[in-house]
Amino acid sequence: MSEEGEKTERVEEEEFKHIVRILDTDLDGNKRVAYSLCGIKGVGRRVARAMVLYSGVDMGAKMGKLSNSDIEKLKVALGSVEKRLPFWMLNRRRDMITGEDKHIMGSDMALKFQDDINLLRKIRSYRGIRHERGLKVRGQRTKSTGRRGLVVGVVRKKLIAKLEKTGVK
Incomplete structure (x- = not known):
């Protein structure tokens, strides 16, 4: 058994x-x-x-x-x-190009998302320009948040001043 x-x-x-x-x-x-x-x-x-x-x-x-x-x-x-x-449960309502209500799944989702951003850039809309420049798109404040990139600020100035004293350019 x-x-x-x-x-x-x-x-x-x-x-x-x-x-x-x-x-x-x-x-x-x-x-x-x-x-x-x-x-x-x-x-x-x-x-x-x-x-x-x-x-x-x-x-x-x-x-x-x-x-x-x-x-x-x-x-x-x-x-x-x-x-x-x-229709209210679908994730792509009133498609920008066709106007249809669709639900996109899988790898198509990333492709459509990128196509939408490229279309916004192409037609030079406000959102497209913000995407191009890498800024916030949905009205958030940008004075203190969302900082990224290579700008170092004060630390960089101190480094340049130190290099000038030593004579290295």
Whole structure:
């Protein structure tokens, strides 16, 4: 009887997937389904929960214990996010170019974000100019915060004065 127990344990270990791949993203198999889906860019807790409920997968199950059919259900659900969620839950409403409501996930998100910034720079909008100059974009104050770069200030002046005294240029 102990041999059967060992066999079932081995089978369970083989079935468990430590990494599950969905939308070109490696997800942790040790986390619950909804939390594991949050590892995909563009999928937060709320969207993940909605997609798990829509697909009919057990919310409390670990991602690594899901069968291949359940993983396919999740992939289909994530593929039809725009149809299943209300417009206010989408992350790209009124697209600048097409005007459509979309939900972008995965690597497309970073590409679209960079394209938007480049468009703002190209049309010379206020936000685009602020992005170009590396300044704050959303109205924050800039007198004392957001300082970065190579400007050293007083320390640099002291160093220059010291070098002038020694005669090194």
